[in-house]
Amino acid sequence: MTRRYYTVGWEQLHRDAKALAWRLMEKGPFKGVVAVTRGGLMPAAIIARELECRVIETVSVITYDEETRGEPRVAKPPAAAGDGTGWLLVDDLVDTGTTAKVVRALLPGAHFATIYAKPAGKPLVDSFVTEVSQDTWILFPWDTEPQFIPPLAKGAAAQ
Secondary structure, eight states: OOOEEEEOOHHHHHHHHHHHHHHHGGGOOOSEEEEEETTTHHHHHHHHHHTTOOOEEEEEEEEEETTEEEEEEEEEOOGGGTTOTTEEEEEEEESSSHHHHHHHHHOTTSEEEEEEEOTTTGGGOSEEEEEOOTTEEEEOGGGOOOOOOOOHHHHHHHO
16 A cells, blocks of 8 residues: 655644634533643643643553554553543544554543544544545654755656
């Protein structure tokens, strides 16, 4: 399968997180927000601000080493959130559902929200903003940096 790349900049991430917060307004108020680290940290901060929620907890599940998927392991459980009842669980993306299944098992009572959702993981979240194809790899702003790219015409002439 050919992998596609979709680059998300800081401004778009902020707009999309705020759009998710709008959808979550009617679901709250929440006791707190649990950010799935690391990708859920920035969206959780934006959403917590928009929902005026000051209590933020984290859960760390390690599933990737760069672009290679491995077996999930909980590096830090969300101790303050109990079973998640009344809490909002936030991640940047639900992909295959590997991480989602782990955090759902830890926090079965939480409302799970992601900014982006792929078809395989979409049924595992309660709220999301944008669906992307399963073969799309999202490049988040914390994973990239601006660099010079030659014009398309120069690339086509070299081929």
